[in-house]
Amino acid sequence: MANNAFERALARLDKAAERVDIPPETLKRLHFPKAVLSVSIPVRRDDGSLEIFEGYRVHHSDLLGPGKGGLRYHPEVDLDEVKALAFWMTCKGAIMDLPYGGAKGGVAVDPKQLSMLELERLSRGFIRRIADFIGPEVDIPAPDVYTNERIMGWMMDEYSDVVRRRSPDVITGKPLALGGSLGRSGATGRGGYFCLQELAQEFDWDPEQTTIAIHGFGNAGQSIAHLLHEDGFKVVAVSDSGGGIYNDSGLDIPEVIKGKRAGNSVEQVYCKDSVCDLEDVEVISNDELLTLDVDVLIPAALDDVITEDNAEDIRARVILELANGPTTLEADKLLEEREVTVIPDILANAGGVTVSYYEWVQNRSGDYWTEDEVDQRLEKRMRKQFAAVMDLAKELDVSFREAAYCLALKRLGAAAEALGTQALFNGKD
Ligand code: GLU
Numbered sequence: 001m002a003n004n005a006f007e008r009a010l011a012r013l014d015k016a017a018e019r020v021d022i023p024p025e026t027l028k029r030l031h032f033p034k035a036v037l038s039v040s041i042p043v044r045r046d047d048g049s050l051e052i053f054e055g056y057r058v059h060h061s062d063l064l065g066p067g068k069g070g071l072r073y074h075p076e077v078d079l080d081e082v083k084a085l086a087f088w089m090t091c092k093g094a095i096m097d098l099p100y101g102g103a104k105g106g107v108a109v110d111p112k113q114l115s116m117l118e119l120e121r122l123s124r125g126f127i128r129r130i131a132d133f134i135g136p137e138v139d140i141p142a143p144d145v146y147t148n149e150r151i152m153g154w155m156m157d158e159y160s161d162v163v164r165r166r167s168p169d170v171i172t173g174k175p176l177a178l179g180g181s182l183g184r185s186g187a188t189g190r191g192g193y194f195c196l197q198e199l200a201q202e203f204d205w206d207p208e209q210t211t212i213a214i215h216g217f218g219n220a221g222q223s224i225a226h227l228l229h230e231d232g233f234k235v236v237a238v239s240d241s242g243g244g245i246y247n248d249s250g251l252d253i254p255e256v257i258k259g260k261r262a263g264n265s266v267e268q269v270y271c272k273d274s275v276c277d278l279e280d281v282e283v284i285s286n287d288e289l290l291t292l293d294v295d296v297l298i299p300a301a302l303d304d305v306i307t308e309d310n311a312e313d314i315r316a317r318v319i320l321e322l323a324n325g326p327t328t329l330e331a332d333k334l335l336e337e338r339e340v341t342v343i344p345d346i347l348a349n350a351g352g353v354t355v356s357y358y359e360w361v362q363n364r365s366g367d368y369w370t371e372d373e374v375d376q377r378l379e380k381r382m383r384k385q386f387a388a389v390m391d392l393a394k395e396l397d398v399s400f401r402e403a404a405y406c407l408a409l410k411r412l413g414a415a416a417e418a419l420g421t422q423a424l425f426n427g428k429d
Contacts, residue, residue: 005303006083008329013087016405019396022413030090030412033083034059034101039129041107043122046115053122057105057130059139060086063415064093066137067103068353070144070173071126071155074302077106081303085144088324089353091346094408096385098357103139105130111146123151124158131162136169136364142356143173145302148219149185153178169363172356181359183374184352189223189300190375191351192322194382195343196228196296199318202390211294213237213316215244215286216301217275220322220349222257224298229253237289241301242274244289245281291315299326306331314340321345336399344401346408347389354378 010031017027041053056079059067069089082104090102107126111119127134134141143152152174159170168179176182183190200210210233214221217240225235234250240260245251259278276283290297290310297316299305303325306314311331319335319342321327327335327342335342355378362368369377385407393403 004080005325006080006087009084009087009325011329012401012405013091013409016402016409019398019402020406020409020413022409023416026413026416027409029416030061030087033086034061035133036079036083037130037133038079039126041122041125041129043118043125045118053107053109053126055105055107055126055129056082057133057139057141058082058086058103059133060102060104061090061412062101063090063412063419064101065099066101066135067139068093068098068100068142068356069102069104070142070352071104071147071151072106072144073109073111073122073146073151074106075108075110077108082106085324088346090412091405091408092350092353094411095347095389095404096350096354096357096381097411098354100140100353100357103141104144105141106144119151120154123147123154127155127158128162131159134159134170135163136167136360140169140356140360141171142353143219149173149175149180152180169360172359174359179359179363181355181362181374182369182371183378184355184359185219186223186226187355187374187378188220188322188349188352189225190227190378191354191382192220192224192298192320192343192348193227193231194351194379195348195386196224196318196320197231198383198386198390199341199343205295207232208234210234210296211236211248211250212296212298213289213292213294214298214300215239215289215305215326216299216323217256217260218300220352221298221300222260224300224322225253226257236294237284237292238275239284239286239289240274240276243276244284244286245275245278246284246289246292247282251281296320299323302326304328306335308334311335312338317341318343321348324349332401342399342401344404347386347400347404350385351378351382354381 037057039055043051086102086104093100156171160167174180212235217238237246291313293315296318298320300322306327308330311334324345389404
């Protein structure tokens with residue numbers, strides 16, 4: 001088995017390619033990121049000492065348009081992971097029919113160990129380092145794990161200083177006050193929610209009888225929990241890095257969200273409270289949450305949480321992947337054998353990049369939309385592309401994951417075909 005994250009990600013593409021009529025040369029092209037930038041970012045700590053952080057930005061493919069994808073801050077960020085994440089962005093853009101290629105970036109850092117000012121210096125320093133590699137028509141970053149609106153605002157401001165032009169369209173997921181879009185912050189969760197609604201309809205589920213566990217209670221986890229709760233679904237468990245909570249008759253999600261955010265103030269960039277600090281709840285571990293006897297499991301945190309070690313113990317009938325890459329290749333096989341339906345990350349969490357696209361369109365046109373307009377456009381696009389993946393899964397008799405990759409490949413193949421061989425294979429870009 002391939003041992004780096006990018007090669008493992010490509011294995012799924014190769015599997016899907018067996019089912020799709022795609023020229024081998026196009027497939028070969030997708031095996032290599034278009035360009036990779038590796039940088040070091042010196043940051044002056046508050047105590048006067050100097051620390052150097054390593055960061056990356058990867059353009060996987062620009063077949064369908066400029067690169068698009070988030071920037072993450074996490075101690076385990078490395079180049080192979082960023083390449084895999086950039087590749088998934090290529091697939092997401094294709095599946096959602098967006099005019100974007102795939103890109104991703106990150107810095108190896110534990111951001112919770114930095115003060116607010118240190119974090120701002122790091123964020124501005126990173127953007128200065130990658131400023132020539134990004135741009136509104138080249139590559140448009142966005143938030144990802146442990147980066148958020150505030151950080152996007154600093155980055156937009158720094159980029160604007162570098163190019164001496166106010167450039168809100170260089171980055172998405174910005175604060176509303178700096179050209180962000182209404183509906184962007186909840187978009188990843190909302191997109192996943194539409195997928196689940198479609199599936200519930202397909203399986204003829206009664207929301208009130210449908211139990212759900214959510215692993216990861218950050219932005220995406222909270223937003224889907226809230227929507228599902230409002231819709232009458234029974235969210236019985238949620239967890240964050242501090243642990244999980246469980247109630248078999250359903251959690252009061254608005255209260256849980258309120259509790260989680262209670263300690264949050266404008267001075268803080270990260271939420272310091274855990275759901276486990278709430279009173280009157282049954283506390284469980286993250287591992288216990290993953291194997292609860294529920295209808296739907298939603299991994300909404302990091303990658304590789306469903307592995308060959310716990311896949312046999314997963315009791316959910318459906319897994320909705322709000323995180324990127326939460327299921328390993330080995331776990332995939334075991335889940336497929338047990339007929340667990342997996343709505344793959346490249347479809348389930350694509351609501352985020354979709355509303356990022358809407359933000360970019362608004363920035364470029366100067367015409368700003370209402371929240372309803374954003375939500376309606378997202379809903380229409382999400383339901384349409386979910387149906388396209390489901391139809392293909394039925395037609396080819398394959399899993400949702402394989403169908404999603406097939407759909408992405410078809411769209412990428414059509415663009416490669418339309419461009420002709422000159423641009424793609426003879427080195428002209
Ligand atoms: N980081 C998010 C993702 O993985 C959003 C990317 C974007 O909005 O460009 O899809």
